Amino acid sequence: MTSVAALLPSSSCFGELSGTVEGWQASSGDKIAGAQAAVDAPDAIGKKTFILEYLGRNPKFDPASVYARFALEKNILGIANGYLGMRSRLRYYNVWHTFPTSIEARESQLWHRDREDYLIVKVFLYLSDVDEGAGPFMYARGSHPKGQLRREAAYSLEGNVKRSTDAQMVEVVPREAWFSGIGPKGTLIFADTRGYHRGGLARERARVMYTAMFTSPASQSEEFMLRGSNFSLPLDSDQAFAIAGRKA
Ligand SMILES: O=C(O)CCC(=O)C(=O)O
Incomplete structure (x- = not known):
């Protein structure tokens, strides 16, 4: 965990990104209110209704957009390439608005491992202040493939995804090793999401x-x-290399 101020140069497009997102919010009040109203709908399970993806479910990849340019900044792409030990591909970007919810934890609010690769680097940049009540990103330290606590936790299947509760996770990674990403706007978190993680269990604020x-x-x-x-x-x-398409 670091911050934009600590990691990125003053030429970073963070300010532009933040302004673009604020502009989107200002012109999308109805969309945000509509998503918020449906957050705990009776059929919410399986639909990730607690998240509104500002760029939609399948964003159009635009390397000129501020969303791509931010990910491609040297100090960000460099961390991904350094961790993966190779030139990596940028596979996804989006902005997630997570609403407070009162029903039980589900989907990515439960512990899970991502499945896109053997090692994965995800970047999370907070665009709002995040405290315990805003559902911080959480990580079970050492549970990634390069770590020392790689045991599988007991789980239940949600579709074909394995999800574990806190009680199941504590059996393989002690609570002291749980990282909780609490920080102000501008906080940057890098995680290998092959390791166990969860987040967005917001109880009080978005x-x-x-x-x-x-x-x-x-x-x-x-x-x-x-x-x-x-x-x-x-x-x-x-x-x-990071933005080139995948070879067939
Ligand atoms: O919303 C979060 O903090 C968790 C994100 C997550 O599970 C993921 O990106 O794979």
Whole structure:
């Protein structure tokens, strides 16, 4: 966990990103209110109704957009490439607005491992202040493939995804090793989400968070973003590699 101020240079497009998101919010009050009203709908389970994805379920990949440019900043892409030990691909970005909910934890609010690759780097950038009541991102330290606490927790299946409760997680990773990402707007978290994590169990207030995902170029997981191929590639070769389409 770090922050925009500590990690990124003053030329970072963080301010532009934050302003773009605020502009979206100002012009999308009805959409936000509608999503908020449906958060605890009786058929909410399985629909992730506690999250509104500002760019939609399958955003159109636009390397010129501030959402892509932020992920491709050298100090962010460099961490992803350094951790994965190779040039990575930028596979996803979006802005998530997580609403407070009063029903029991479900989906990504429960502990789980992502499945897109053997190692995954996700970036979470808070665009609102996040305290305990706003459902911070949580991580079971050491549960990733490079860690020392890799045992599988007991789980229940939600569709074909394994989800574990706190009681099940504490059996494999002690509570002292649970990381809770509490921090102000501008907090940046990098996580290998092959390790156990959960978040967005907001009980008191909303959380707004930009997120991006990097995988190896070999990952064969589903494409979340709609990709064209007519990009004029940026000059930096790591950035060009990160946005290039997947080989068939
Ligand atoms: O909303 C959160 O903090 C958890 C995010 C998550 O589970 C994921 O991105 O895989």
